[in-house]
Amino acid sequence: INLLSSLKAELGDLDKVQRVVKLTGFVNCMAGFTGQPSVVNGASDFLVEVFGDKGVHARSAVGCNSLPLNVPVEIEAVVEVSD
Numbered sequence: 053i054n055l056l057s058s059l060k061a062e063l064g065d066l067d068k069v070q071r072v073v074k075l076t077g078f079v080n081c082m083a084g085f086t087g088q089p090s091v092v093n094g095a096s097d098f099l100v101e102v103f104g105d106k107g108v109h110a111r112s113a114v115g116c117n118s119l120p121l122n123v124p125v126e127i128e129a130v131v132e133v134s135d
Contacts, residue, residue, distance in 0.1 A: 055095075055127055056102065063133060072099050072109040073130040080119040088113035095127050 060066055077092030079085075092113040099107040109129075119126050 078126040
């Protein structure tokens with residue numbers, strides 16, 4: 053949801069999103085945890101729900117032993133936009 057808020061603030065209108073190119077999810081987890089893809093599925097599914105076919109994207113899910121401010125998940129997106 054924060055990602056959409058940032059996009060709207062930058063673009064002024066989410067209709068300017070032409071497609072979501074790639075999503076990278078960083079999951080704050082302990083050694084041995086292998087469920088990062090399942091955690092990041094929520095963000096992927098949400099973008100497809102919001103943008104439809106334009107929300108289908110490539111994706112990476114990475115486990116980290118620490119994230120800034122101890123957040124559980126950080127999402128990075130590459131998005132193609134129109135003028």
